[in-house]
Amino acid sequence: MSASNSDRKRELLGLYNEPDDAADAVSRLRGAGFGGNDIEIISATPYPEGAFGEQHAKHRLFAFPFAGAACGLAVAIAWHIGAQIALPIVTGGKPVVAVPAIIQVLYEGTMLGAVLFTVLGVLFESRLPDGVGVYDDRIADGLIGVSVIARERRIPDAQIALEEANAVDVLSKDGSLMRPAAASP
Amino acid sequence: MQEPVTVDRETANRELLDFVFSWPKWFFATTGLLGAVITLGLIIFLLLMIFGLQLFGYAHPVYWGFPVVNFVFWIGVSHAGIMVSAILRLAQAEWRRPVTRAAEVLTIFSLMTAMTFPIIHSGRPWRTLYWEFPYDWMRGIWPNPRSPLVWDPAAIFTYLTSTVMFVYIALLPDLALARDRVKNPIGKAVYGVLSLGFRGTTRQWRIQAIAGILLSALILPIFVSVHSIVSWDFAVTIIPGWHNTVFAPYFVIGAVHSGVSAVVTVMIVMRYAFGLKNFITKDHIDSLARLLIIVATVWLFFFMLDFMFGLYGTEPAEVDTWQRRLMEPPWTAIAIIFIITGYIIPVGAWLFRSVRRNFFLMFVTTVLVNIGMWLERYMIVIPGLERKSNLTFQYGDYLPSAAEFGIIAAQLALVIAGFLVFSKLLPIMPAADIKEGQILRDEIKVGRARVPATMREA
Numbered sequence: 266m267s268a269s270n271s272d273r274k275r276e277l278l279g280l281y282n283e284p285d286d287a288a289d290a291v292s293r294l295r296g297a298g299f300g301g302n303d304i305e306i307i308s309a310t311p312y313p314e315g316a317f318g319e320q321h322a323k324h325r326l327f328a329f330p331f332a333g334a335a336c337g338l339a340v341a342i343a344w345h346i347g348a349q350i351a352l353p354i355v356t357g358g359k360p361v362v363a364v365p366a367i368i369q370v371l372y373e374g375t376m377l378g379a380v381l382f383t384v385l386g387v388l389f390e391s392r393l394p395d396g397v398g399v400y401d402d403r404i405a406d407g408l409i410g411v412s413v414i415a416r417e418r419r420i421p422d423a424q425i426a427l428e429e430a431n432a433v434d435v436l437s438k439d440g441s442l443m444r445p446a447a448a449s450p
Numbered sequence: 451m452q453e454p455v456t457v458d459r460e461t462a463n464r465e466l467l468d469f470v471f472s473w474p475k476w477f478f479a480t481t482g483l484l485g486a487v488i489t490l491g492l493i494i495f496l497l498l499m500i501f502g503l504q505l506f507g508y509a510h511p512v513y514w515g516f517p518v519v520n521f522v523f524w525i526g527v528s529h530a531g532i533m534v535s536a537i538l539r540l541a542q543a544e545w546r547r548p549v550t551r552a553a554e555v556l557t558i559f560s561l562m563t564a565m566t567f568p569i570i571h572s573g574r575p576w577r578t579l580y581w582e583f584p585y586d587w588m589r590g591i592w593p594n595p596r597s598p599l600v601w602d603p604a605a606i607f608t609y610l611t612s613t614v615m616f617v618y619i620a621l622l623p624d625l626a627l628a629r630d631r632v633k634n635p636i637g638k639a640v641y642g643v644l645s646l647g648f649r650g651t652t653r654q655w656r657i658q659a660i661a662g663i664l665l666s667a668l669i670l671p672i673f674v675s676v677h678s679i680v681s682w683d684f685a686v687t688i689i690p691g692w693h694n695t696v697f698a699p700y701f702v703i704g705a706v707h708s709g710v711s712a713v714v715t716v717m718i719v720m721r722y723a724f725g726l727k728n729f730i731t732k733d734h735i736d737s738l739a740r741l742l743i744i745v746a747t748v749w750l751f752f753f754m755l756d757f758m759f760g761l762y763g764t765e766p767a768e769v770d771t772w773q774r775r776l777m778e779p780p781w782t783a784i785a786i787i788f789i790i791t792g793y794i795i796p797v798g799a800w801l802f803r804s805v806r807r808n809f810f811l812m813f814v815t816t817v818l819v820n821i822g823m824w825l826e827r828y829m830i831v832i833p834g835l836e837r838k839s840n841l842t843f844q845y846g847d848y849l850p851s852a853a854e855f856g857i858i859a860a861q862l863a864l865v866i867a868g869f870l871v872f873s874k875l876l877p878i879m880p881a882a883d884i885k886e887g888q889i890l891r892d893e894i895k896v897g898r899a900r901v902p903a904t905m906r907e908a
Contacts, residue, residue: 305651305652305653306651306652307649307650307651308650308655309459309623309626309627309630309650309882309885310459310650310882310885310886311650311655311656311658311659311882311886312652312655314652314656317652319652322652322653322656322657324653324656324657324660326657326660326661326664327664330664330668345595348593348595361595362595362596363596366595366596367595367596369601369604369605369675369679369682370595370600370601370604372675373601373604373605373607373608373672373675374604374608376608376612376668376671376672376675377607377608377611377612379668380608380611380612380615380616380665380668380669380672381611381615383661383664383665383668384615384618384619384665387619387657387658387661388646390653390657391622391648391653391654391657391658392653392654393622393646393647393648393654394646394647395646395647395648395649396647398649400649402630402631404630404649404650405463405626405627405630405631406459406460406463407459407460412651
């Protein structure tokens with residue numbers, strides 16, 4: 266195997282029936298020297314945070330609505346300033362755009378900006394859209410996946426750690442890595 | 451909750467996606483019927499564009515009729531989604547899980563339907579464009595930013611966009627589930643694209659939970675603003691019976707009353723039509739009925755305030771309007787029916803546990819509420835306009851025409867068809883949310899009793 270091939274990263278996915286087995290796999294992977302950022306738990310149902318001993322997911326989602334609200338307010342104000350400048354209505358020196366009458370639209374603009382940025386934030390922080398990596402439809406039926414991204418030379422270590430935690434199956438992009446006798450139905 | 455959802459995950463997946471992947475015969479019959487009614491509505495709309503508003507029963511001085519009444523009504527129904535979904539999500543009420551998606555979807559389609567009524571009301575739909583967009587600068591035609599005609603679309607557009615985004619973000623895990631379960635390669639590709647590659651990593655689930663709470667908190671103020679602004683369509687005028695400071699909270703609570711009732715109606719229909727008996731239980735409608743008792747009573751309080759403020763100032767035009775509403779035919783009969791169906795029968799019945807836990811009686815009472823609430827909007831809109839001002843020389847009564855009834859039927863069909871098609875294409879119950887509830891649920895022993903103990907998510 267060339268040096269460049271051994272440096273290439275690959276994803277393995279272990280499938281487990283029980284949350285305890287998945288947590289055990291995470292511990293074994295950590296023990297084998299894999300970092301927290303390389304390990305992901307995949308499930309069809311949300312589990313309480315820390316159920317698998319995984320790291321606390323840091324995020325900045327709360328910043329997005331504030332940024333969006335500021336942008337939305339700015340756009341709404343600009344729209345009204347534009348209307349004030351552009352409308353050739355004779356109003357005897359009174360403003361075309363009176364403050365009490367525009368508060369509603371400023372408010373809606375602010376809230377719309379906040380919501381849209383929050384949605385962008387959700388997608389960004391969830392790392393979506395994403396080409397699905399190694400995945401198995403059995404996860405939808407309740408199996409729990411433990412995914413690990415490892416350099417090619419460390420793949421055997423990762424596979425051993427995943428299998429020893431009572432894996433139902435271990436998959437790579439090319440298919441199952443477990444021998445047919447070892448893989449549970 | 452005494453009746454937890456206890457089906458295993460495989461059964462939950464199968465039952466929740468069953469309607470998406472199957473084609474029952476009644477689906478074709480129902481969509482065909484709804485399609486025929488919608489087509490009738492489109493024909494009436496076409497005739498309206500050719501012949502104008504003479505097709506409606508307007509008579510001077512009444513130029514606001516069924517379209518405006520229905521606009522307010524459907525905006526009100528649209529408040530169901532956010533009331534049920536966002537408030538219960540923020541309150542972390544466990545029983546919300548099977549209810550939220552249907553409520554949000556009802557919001558989307560009733561809001562989209564409501565948006566069509568101002569366009570129909572104008573009689574010349576293309577003219578509504580320059581109320582909103584300054585496209586005709588050369589002729590000096592401008593939108594008036596001080597007008598409710600600008601506030602309303604701004605609020606409704608914000609609410610609709612936010613609700614669609616809210617539903618879509620919450621749908622991602624279920625779209626991924628549909629992607630994994632569907633056999634058809636085209637379906638797999640479509641669900642795959644829509645799910646954006648959602649896999650269900652711990653990070654994605656955590657962001658989902660936070661997003662649910664964050665978006666709920668953001669949409670709630672929008673929900674309040676939308677119906678407040680709808681009420682200001684009336685309250686910022688000087689029409690007797692409309693010019694009232696209590697209108698905003700009165701409209702909002704009325705919207706919640708009719709909206710949550712509509713959610714109960716829809717849930718009961720879903721339970722039988724989509725085979726969701728394992729997921730929509732007596733506890734759900736019991737909980738919603740208790741909520742409705744409070745909501746209905748607060749709404750009655752605001753109705754009484756509106757009445758009292760109308761009389762307290764002894765303004766002759768205002769007193770005349772109330773006299774017309776309550777003491778003159780046909781308004782007396784309408785007022786009696788609306789109070790009986792909107793409050794007395796349903797709330798009186800919901801005080802009994804046996805009614806709250808009976809699907810048929812809950813269906814009937816919640817339908818009655820919406821009949822009452824529709825009549826309430828009719829009573830708000832029309833009598834205020836039916837008055838002789840100083841310079842009113844021509845005076846007639848408003849009598850809704852067959853065309854208006856046809857449009858109402860078509861719009862109702864549109865909401866039902868929208869809901870049905872959504873349910874056919876996408877899971878109408880949040881499968882991941884329901885299964886999460888099962889994971890987090892456990893029982894603890896207190897003395898000799900075993901009671902449900904639930905860990906909160908997020």
